[in-house]
Amino acid sequence: MYFQISKIIMFPKSREYSPKVVEFSLGKVNVITGGSRTGKSAIIPIIDYCLASSECHIPVDTIRDHVSWYGVVFQAENEQLFLARRVPKGNDGSNDFYYNKGKKVEVPPYIDQANETQAGIKNILNAISGVPSFNLHGTEENVPYATRLGFRDLMTLNFQPQGIVANQNILFYKTHEHKHRMKLRNWFPYIIGAENSEILAARQRLENALNALKRKQRELERVENISAGWVANMQGHLRVAMEYGLIKDDFDLNRSADDLIGAAQAIVEDIPNYSKTDATDLNAANAELAKFEREEAERSQKIAMIKKRLSDLKMLKAGLSDYRGSVRKRSERLHISKWLGDIANLPGHCPACGSEDHPHAHTELRKIAEVFEEYEAAASVMADVPDTFEREENSLNLELSKLLEEKAAQQNRYDQVLVRNQQARASFQSQKAMFLFLGHLDASLQTFKGLSEGGELRREITDLEKTISDLMKIVDQDGINARRQNALGELSQTILSYLRFLDVEETYKRQAPKFSIKDLNISVRSADGHQHFLSDVGSASNWVSFHIALMCAFQELFVAQRSSPVPSFVVFDQPSQVYFPKLKRGEELGDKIDYADEDSTAVKSMFQVLSYSVRKSKGRWQAIVLDHAGSDIYGGIDGINEVDEWRDGKKLIPLEWYEQL
Numbered sequence: 194m195y196f197q198i199s200k201i202i203m204f205p206k207s208r209e210y211s212p213k214v215v216e217f218s219l220g221k222v223n224v225i226t227g228g229s230r231t232g233k234s235a236i237i238p239i240i241d242y243c244l245a246s247s248e249c250h251i252p253v254d255t256i257r258d259h260v261s262w263y264g265v266v267f268q269a270e271n272e273q274l275f276l277a278r279r280v281p282k283g284n285d286g287s288n289d290f291y292y293n294k295g296k297k298v299e300v301p302p303y304i305d306q307a308n309e310t311q312a313g314i315k316n317i318l319n320a321i322s323g324v325p326s327f328n329l330h331g332t333e334e335n336v337p338y339a340t341r342l343g344f345r346d347l348m349t350l351n352f353q354p355q356g357i358v359a360n361q362n363i364l365f366y367k368t369h370e371h372k373h374r375m376k377l378r379n380w381f382p383y384i385i386g387a388e389n390s391e392i393l394a395a396r397q398r399l400e401n402a403l404n405a406l407k408r409k410q411r412e413l414e415r416v417e418n419i420s421a422g423w424v425a426n427m428q429g430h431l432r433v434a435m436e437y438g439l440i441k442d443d444f445d446l447n448r449s450a451d452d453l454i455g456a457a458q459a460i461v462e463d464i465p466n467y468s469k470t471d472a473t474d475l476n477a478a479n480a481e482l483a484k485f486e487r488e489e490a491e492r493s494q495k496i497a498m499i500k501k502r503l504s505d506l507k508m509l510k511a512g513l514s515d516y517r518g519s520v521r522k523r524s525e526r527l528h529i530s531k532w533l534g535d536i537a538n539l540p541g542h543c544p545a546c547g548s549e550d551h552p553h554a555h556t557e558l559r560k561i562a563e564v565f566e567e568y569e570a571a572a573s574v575m576a577d578v579p580d581t582f583e584r585e586e587n588s589l590n591l592e593l594s595k596l597l598e599e600k601a602a603q604q605n606r607y608d609q610v611l612v613r614n615q616q617a618r619a620s621f622q623s624q625k626a627m628f629l630f631l632g633h634l635d636a637s638l639q640t641f642k643g644l645s646e647g648g649e650l651r652r653e654i655t656d657l658e659k660t661i662s663d664l665m666k667i668v669d670q671d672g673i674n675a676r677r678q679n680a681l682g683e684l685s686q687t688i689l690s691y692l693r694f695l696d697v698e699e700t701y702k703r704q705a706p707k708f709s710i711k712d713l714n715i716s717v718r719s720a721d722g723h724q725h726f727l728s729d730v731g732s733a734s735n736w737v738s739f740h741i742a743l744m745c746a747f748q749e750l751f752v753a754q755r756s757s758p759v760p761s762f763v764v765f766d767q768p769s770q771v772y773f774p775k776l777k778r779g780e781e782l783g784d785k786i787d788y789a790d791e792d793s794t795a796v797k798s799m800f801q802v803l804s805y806s807v808r809k810s811k812g813r814w815q816a817i818v819l820d821h822a823g824s825d826i827y828g829g830i831d832g833i834n835e836v837d838e839w840r841d842g843k844k845l846i847p848l849e850w851y852e853q854l
Contacts, residue, residue, distance in 0.1 A: 194321075194323070194751075194759060194760055195270045196268070196322075197267065197268045198267060199217060200214055200215065201240070201263075202215075202263070203845070203846065204304060205850050207259075210849065213845070213847055217817065220813065221816075221832050221834045222804050222807055222815075222818060223815070224817075224820065224827060224835050225817070225818070225819050225820075225836045226839070227821070228840050231839035231843070232256060232846060233820075234252070234355055234766055234767070234819065235256050237352050238250040238251045239263050239265070240265055240764065242281075243277065243278050245311050245314040246345070249284070249285075257281070259851050261280055261303075261304070263280065264276065264278075273295060273297055275300060276290065276314065278290050279304075286311070290309040290313070291307055318344035318345075322759075324342045324758045325342065325383075325390045325394075327397050329380060330400070337375070338372065338376045339379050340376075342376075342758070347759050348367075349373060349377055351762060352366040352763070352764050353744060355770065358766060358770075359733050359740065361727050361736045362728050368713055378711065382677050384759065385677065385684075386680055386750075386754045387674075387676040387680055388673055395668050398664055399661060399665065402657055402661050402664060406654065406661065413650050413651065428446045431446055439460050440456060492596055492600055495596055496593065496597070499596070500593070503586065513582075680750060684747070685706060685708060687746035688708075688739070689702070689704070689706065691745055692739070695742060695798050695799065696734045696735075696798060697735045701717050704718045712726065714726045714727060715727050715743065727739060734772070736771075737771050740768070744765075745803065745806035748761065749806060749810055749814075752814055761815060762816070762817065763815075763817070764816075764819070765818045765819065765820075767821065768799055768820065769799065800830050801830055804833055805832075
């Protein structure tokens with residue numbers, strides 16, 4: 194991700210002064226040199242603060258007391274971003290941000306109002322870096338330290354503060370905190386390119402497919418547990434079908450499962466309108482009962498229709514009554530035509546305003562009265578509910594009473610016939626039972642068909658298994674492991690290539706160190722042939738050299754990736770501190786350091802390695818060094834840009850901002 198620092202801006206509280214702007218060169222090693230207490234160590238926390246950190250570690254007093262906003266201009270691939278944040282109050286960072294972007298942004302002389310929040314800035318930075326929008330393992334649950342990677346999580350690879358740059362136990366910014374350490378460790382395969390967004394998306398789909406497959410398999414298992422008695426159940430159904438005459442008596446119930454399903458399917462697809470039981474011994478009551486059934490159905494349908502019409506009629510009458518009341522109220526309220534007419538007939542001045550300048554006022558008022566009179570007449574037309582409604586309601590009630598009487602009379606005759614003819618009653622009960630049986634048979638058949646080869650459940654399982662197989666090819670854990678090992682191997686060789694020019698023990702220049710993702714640490718091979726972590730290696734010069742070589746190697750690795758989410762800059766705060774001599778009594782802190790010859794060579798090699806790595810990457814990453822060392826150390830090295838020298842009273846915060854106070 195091409196994302197480098199172009200400017201750092203300090204906005205004073207007093208508008209009497211212009212903002213303090215510190216400009217950096219892109220694609221180079223930028224150096225701010227100076228003495229102690231000049232503000233160098235505030236650069237990292239200022240950049241971090243403007244990048245929406247949750248905490249503020251900008252030093253208190255001078256650097257906070259005289260500043261209203263901190264701002265940074267970042268250069269992305271095709272545009273610039275200006276991010277500014279209001280100075281914090283106490284320990285809590287401000288939620289007030291100012292954001293602007295463009296081909297080349299203009300820094301305002303001052304900032305009055307915020308236009309963005311911390312959450313909004315984080316979303317913008319996440320979008321720019323292209324971090325994936327889902328969790329590491331595809332699950333929607335919040336698995337500890339595997340939640341979505343954010344731009345803020347990557348800051349650990351961009352800053353080497355004074356307490357980290359030569360630390361033998363911690364290699365990365367903020368990884369002394371367990372939560373940052375664990376999340377970085379879990380996401381490292383993605384960060385170094387062993388995984389990508391396609392793999393993470395496939396892993397999420399794979400997990401969903403595996404969960405769905407388990408559910409389907411459990412469902413199939415439950416259904417198959419029923420299959421032990423399936424054949425006997427179907428044989429029982431078909432045996433009942435024989436009794437109803439739905440299949441022939443000589444049907445072989447010991448046929449194959451497919452034949453039994455076929456026979457049941459044929460029955461439900463050709464449901465008869467009556468029982469096929471031999472009816473030669475039934476008397477004429479069968480015909481009479483059948484007639485009763487038909488008449489009962491027709492009469493019930495008529496009764497339902499009449500009840501529906503009566504219900505609709507009552508609702509219509511109620512609506513008309515409401516409307517009639519509304520009309521009458523409106524007519525009474527608008528009965529002002531007579532009053533207007535009476536006023537219009539009065540002699541004298543204008544009845545509206547009393548003026549004599551309106552000769553036609555009485556005529557116009559009479560016209561208005563006539564219009565109101567016509568409206569009142571029209572409004573009173575709907576006075577009552579039409580008589581036809583009453584006649585229709587009476588007619589429907591009479592017809593309903595008649596049908597109900599006929600229904601009662603028919604029921605009496607029906608009961609009498611059933612009492613006289615038990616055989617007829619048994620026949621009709623058998624017919625009803627047959628249709629109930631056919632319903633049960635159809636439902637059972639659908640379940641049984643699901644058990645057969647090619648059932649819907651089995652097809653779903655087959656489709657899921659194919660999807661899982663395809664996703665497994667994308668996820669390809671073996672491929673991920675191979676790419677991770679290749680990246681770590683490349684990282685180790687790059688570190689070794691730089692250690693050969695840095696101030697480390699000769700034994701560490703002969704064999705490449707190993708970077709452990711699990712431990713977030715470097716291990717080296719000692720003279721006795723064993724691997725040891727950096728904490729077991731002596732000398733601070735070794736530690737700082739490993740840090741510089743490691744950060745150069747990482748940036749080169751990220752630059753070589755097609756789409757790395759890691760910003761392409763690293764800020765080193767006082768890497769030469771391990772070579773500081775003891776100050777002589779009376780020596781000013783702002784003076785340049787008088788290094789011993791071997792120390793001078795060691796410090797110079799740091800700048801040479803940084804410059805070579807940046808130039809080797811064709812300026813695709815940027816280094817910023819904040820150090821006591823001056824141009825007598827790094828002067829003449831290609832690719833080094835001295836940003837500023839803060840000595841002799843010159844500091845990050847201009848003296849005039851606070852001397853006047």
